[in-house]
Amino acid sequence: MSRALPPIRAITFDLDDTLWEIGPVIRAAEARSELFLRRHFPAMAQRLPAGEVRRRMNVLAARRPELAHHVTALRMTVLAEAAQDAGVPVRAAELAFAEFIQARNAVTPFPDAVPVLRALGERFALASITNGNVDVTMTGLAELFRLHVSAESAGMAKPNPAIFHHTCAALDVAPEETLHIGDDPECDVVGARAAGLRALWFNRPGHRWPGPGQVPIHVRQLTELLARLLPATGG
Numbered sequence: 223m224s225r226a227l228p229p230i231r232a233i234t235f236d237l238d239d240t241l242w243e244i245g246p247v248i249r250a251a252e253a254r255s256e257l258f259l260r261r262h263f264p265a266m267a268q269r270l271p272a273g274e275v276r277r278r279m280n281v282l283a284a285r286r287p288e289l290a291h292h293v294t295a296l297r298m299t300v301l302a303e304a305a306q307d308a309g310v311p312v313r314a315a316e317l318a319f320a321e322f323i324q325a326r327n328a329v330t331p332f333p334d335a336v337p338v339l340r341a342l343g344e345r346f347a348l349a350s351i352t353n354g355n356v357d358v359t360m361t362g363l364a365e366l367f368r369l370h371v372s373a374e375s376a377g378m379a380k381p382n383p384a385i386f387h388h389t390c391a392a393l394d395v396a397p398e399e400t401l402h403i404g405d406d407p408e409c410d411v412v413g414a415r416a417a418g419l420r421a422l423w424f425n426r427p428g429h430r431w432p433g434p435g436q437v438p439i440h441v442r443q444l445t446e447l448l449a450r451l452l453p454a455t456g457g
């Protein structure tokens with residue numbers, strides 16, 4: 223006979239592509255940073271055609287694994303090196319990054335995100351766990367969570383079980399009392415399971431589960447979480 227699971231006391235949420243769509247936001251942020259450089263530091267812009275910053279970030283992350291999950295440091299390092307190569311002040315890199323991050327934080331939560339988080343927050347301790355560099359205070363969702371954990375602040379990234387354990391400890395809940403919800407099969411589902419949490423796959427596009435392991439419980443819309451996690455009242 224299998225052991226009954228304890229009740230869920232906390233829910234941890236991935237952010238990018240779970241509470242908002244991130245692809246268009248990053249593309250807009252990079253375009254804004256590139257436009258700024260073309261206007262104000264053309265010598266530097268010439269060295270960074272479209273997609274070049276991302277390519278150099280990937281190369282740098284492969285060369286320096288300790289930076290792999292520090293997306294801010296990766297982008298700043300690439301921009302600063304390009305400024306130096308172009309013979310412009312490093313201030314140009316700082317300004318270009320400021321343009322990027324302002325647009326990167328301009329996310330539009332899915333329409334059901336706020337009501338769903340509000341309802342779940344009445345019953346569960348909520349935390350966010352992200353490998354990205356969004357400033358949650360800029361999203362309008364910050365106060366709906368008890369805690370925000372980022373790979374940059376924690377010094378470790380999903381799917382490392384340690385980031386899940388760190389979050390559970392900070393919420394004062396056991397991993398098996400915690401449900402993690404996210405879109406990335408490896409980072410969110412496999413990682414959370416390996417840390418002893420329960421996992422729910424936010425599968426908005428309706429993909430097939432790529433594995434490994436058992437097909438997780440999945441939802442395509444955040445509102446489905448309410449019926450799954452909040453028992454019907456009355457009766």
Ligand SMILES: [Mg+2]
Pocket residue numbers: 236237238239240404405406
């Ligand atoms: Mg995600």
